[in-house]
Amino acid sequence: MPRGVPAKLFPPHLPGLRQEQGPLHRQLYERLRQAILTGVIPPRSRLPSTRTLAANLGVSRNTVEQAFAQLDAEGLLERRVGSGSVVALPEHVRPPDGPVRAPTGRAELAPPLRARGRRVAELPLSAAPSGLLPLTPCMPALDAFPLSLWRRSLQRQSRQTGTQLLSYGETAGWRPLREAVAAHVGTSRGVRCDWRQVLIVTSTQQALDLVARLLLEEGDAVWMEEPGYLGARTAFSATGARLIPVPVDEEGLRVDEGLSRAPKARLAYVTPSYQYPLGLTMSLARRLALLEWARASGAWVVEDDYDSEFRYTSRPIAALQGLGDTGRVLYVGTFNKVMFPSLRLAYLVVPEPLVEPFLRAKSLADGHTALLSQAAMADFMERGHFTAHLRQMRLLYAERRQALLDALRREAGNSLQPVGSVEAGMHVTVKLAGRADDVALVQRAASRGLDTRPLSAHYLGTKRSSGLVLGFSGVDPAALRSAAASLASLL
Numbered sequence: 001m002p003r004g005v006p007a008k009l010f011p012p013h014l015p016g017l018r019q020e021q022g023p024l025h026r027q028l029y030e031r032l033r034q035a036i037l038t039g040v041i042p043p044r045s046r047l048p049s050t051r052t053l054a055a056n057l058g059v060s061r062n063t064v065e066q067a068f069a070q071l072d073a074e075g076l077l078e079r080r081v082g083s084g085s086v087v088a089l090p091e092h093v094r095p096p097d098g099p100v101r102a103p104t105g106r107a108e109l110a111p112p113l114r115a116r117g118r119r120v121a122e123l124p125l126s127a128a129p130s131g132l133l134p135l136t137p138c139m140p141a142l143d144a145f146p147l148s149l150w151r152r153s154l155q156r157q158s159r160q161t162g163t164q165l166l167s168y169g170e171t172a173g174w175r176p177l178r179e180a181v182a183a184h185v186g187t188s189r190g191v192r193c194d195w196r197q198v199l200i201v202t203s204t205q206q207a208l209d210l211v212a213r214l215l216l217e218e219g220d221a222v223w224m225e226e227p228g229y230l231g232a233r234t235a236f237s238a239t240g241a242r243l244i245p246v247p248v249d250e251e252g253l254r255v256d257e258g259l260s261r262a263p264k265a266r267l268a269y270v271t272p273s274y275q276y277p278l279g280l281t282m283s284l285a286r287r288l289a290l291l292e293w294a295r296a297s298g299a300w301v302v303e304d305d306y307d308s309e310f311r312y313t314s315r316p317i318a319a320l321q322g323l324g325d326t327g328r329v330l331y332v333g334t335f336n337k338v339m340f341p342s343l344r345l346a347y348l349v350v351p352e353p354l355v356e357p358f359l360r361a362k363s364l365a366d367g368h369t370a371l372l373s374q375a376a377m378a379d380f381m382e383r384g385h386f387t388a389h390l391r392q393m394r395l396l397y398a399e400r401r402q403a404l405l406d407a408l409r410r411e412a413g414n415s416l417q418p419v420g421s422v423e424a425g426m427h428v429t430v431k432l433a434g435r436a437d438d439v440a441l442v443q444r445a446a447s448r449g450l451d452t453r454p455l456s457a458h459y460l461g462t463k464r465s466s467g468l469v470l471g472f473s474g475v476d477p478a479a480l481r482s483a484a485a486s487l488a489s490l491l
């Protein structure tokens, strides 16, 4: 073994070189490369000959030869006929003094971030719901998704547009989809806009992030529904905005409270159709009061209309955006709930003067949203599949909602009281009696395979109600009944 090369690097059978982990020469190359770049094998060390190393490792000489050739091509080895291979680290790469140690203390772990970076790094990371667990809030019925129709839309678009979909697309989105969205939100949600005001984004989350980047700066006050949606909270707090909790009651956001807590706020975030998480609908009087405040003070209103399509007894309530003067409202809708979460398609309708700045912000963020899925979505809408799917999901979710409520009543009696009476949405929120610890209950429920959220986590202030946010849309009535029984047994 040559001087400077730790013996453990070249045991007779290099641990980790395993057939099932891909080509052996690639594994050997990666291991050597890592060792060279981190200084484990110091510069100018001489490596064993390919024959010796192959014999030591129990691999063919050709395997070692290929690994060395790749390192040579990258400038990490100097190979001289007759005198072997020497580690030649390029000038600009300086290995650390001695081998890299695993970080031990907190100081070593803390990355050197700037103020905005630190705010982002401190945000809670929401765990991706693992698909079809019972009670996941806002999880669509993937078991009832018309997959073959969707597949056909994808195939048709891919065939018809040829290479057009393989190139770069417009930042604002695929035009037929923007037009289809403008028509859809106009007729079904009463949103007043031209298709040019529609910007296709990947998610509500991206829309909120763009809003925060353009319309907020550090210290700006933002009215947040209390309790409210965590995704909005994280997007706005990343900019350093001051989040002002504004309580909601059975009529929605208490505009009078907002006015007394922060009259000069820059922005208000609301879910007027089906408040998240309490499931209330904002009254007309409150909507008008909110718009009047925005108009008079020059503030923005962000309307998150995430699951307004689902109302089971009455017609959907028209969007706030279409009421009166629309110049202060940014309207956000998503396909990720109505279709399926991994679709990553949503839309933002902005007042005319904001179109250009939002295009720049979207371009800066990621250029544009993936084209094939946009084209397939437009096709799916133009052929009427989207409206039909919505209609079917309304029936299905109404049935699932009822199944969950019946099961909760039967299994838990009054211990889990649903909040609000609006028959809508993809979740119900239930309150727990007294000061029960909803976080602990959610953890115990998780150990039984149930995916719920604690109501208390949705509050910014210290005055919190204890409860559970329960999704009913993702699984069938039988699964909901057994979930309710399991939950009741934990109370």
Ligand SMILES: Cc1ncc(COP(=O)(O)O)c(C=O)c1O
Pocket (backbone or CB within 6 Å): 137, 138, 202, 203, 204, 205, 206, 229, 231, 271, 276, 304, 306, 334, 335, 336, 337, 345, 346
């Ligand atoms: C209020 C609200 N808005 C938006 C979303 C998510 O939308 P997206 O997946 O498009 O970010 C959710 C998800 O639960 C939600 O509760």
